[in-house]
Amino acid sequence: MKTKFKSLAIITMGALVLHSCSSDDDGGSAVEAPVITNFEYGEGSSHSTEQVAYKGSDIHLEAEITAEGTVSTIELSIHGHDLEVGEGEVEWDFEQTYSDASYLVINPTFHEHVDIPSNIPSGEYHVTLTVTDELGNSTEVEGHVEILDPITVSGFEMDETVERGSDFHIEFMIGAVNSIHEVLVDVHAHDLEIGEGEVEWDFEGDFSEDFHELTEAEFHEHIDVPATAPAGEYHITFTIEDEDGNIYEFEDHIDVTVPTI
Template structure:
């Protein structure tokens, strides 16, 4: 009798253990799996830039791109859960919008099939309008996985003019019959096609012995196809030119048809 009771107890304990293990297994299956948020590395954008996690460099290089060109972006993404979206956001830092410019911001969410994977290589090119104001822009790369985990990296990039004028020195006054001096540096990424100078009067009525004077000339020699050059010319003012204020426009055109203008005034005096 004693042996039978022990066997019965054993059977009961075995059944209890079975159900306990089964319950534990089901509970484990129902528990959510904790997967880490995506990791972004080797984030590259524009020219002259390297990822800020690169230990081979002591400090981050300045990133830049040119108006009217495209902005290259790439990054490596490691995600334990499948990526659901990759977003790029670019916006300016209180930039002044000049003549012939339009405020530019960029936002786009990428859900291409080749990005919706565990490990993704992000590679895109974004067009920068030629009318975008030059200056510093903030750039963000945001990766979201299917579990809702979000990882973000950010940086700054300078959007540059394809043509820049600097060190400008132009006479503000000239005696008619003499010449006036013009000088400035030109940096043109795509090479200079031509430099035009236009001088015209501001509602000046010629007096006796005076002849209405306007000046237009295109300068090529010594400048055409150069990417960095000093424009240095002397422009003759006829002795018969009416005295008064004249408007001057310098227009630099590059080999891609982009233009940069600089405007100023000069007073032509009788003596």
């Protein structure tokens, strides 16, 4: 009889051990991977969520993190996809691992501002946020942000030639998210021969007063060419500066001719 009770006790204990192992195998006590919610990003100065940012400014990023295990690291990556690199521009890839004490907790809120270089290509950039806890569980979220020029010029029109003693017209639209501060036009020639009765001509025009603090404006001006200006090709530089100090510069040419009789 004692032998039967001893055997029954052994069987019962074995069943309990098997049940406990089975619960562990089912992951009943496992810690879930972090959960990332409300991931938003956009123009830094206004904390915009429109997923647009501007060169020379910054992008703000924010997310709520729910983590059963203490957060170990938060990694952020921003990079472009096959963007054409123009003259004076460089490729931009941003990668940073955040391990500040304020993030190494159970349920942190991620909030950072990342500076955007002013000399990178405009276009679509890929954003990845990865959260890893102390047990090695990791979760990532992805998105895209459009990085644009803070100053844009469109609809450019200018005469190709002008007779000296008359004027030529220039017009274009300016867009400046940070408002226009300065609009300059510089006209000059290179190594033109100065004939009898002619005088070397350079023009430097400051049109800022008409456009100061506007975010959108139409530039429409006529520039007089002196009758004594040497004939030939003249180089024109347009410089637009916004209130944040960003500068947009572009160039063109015009031929000054002698009036026909």
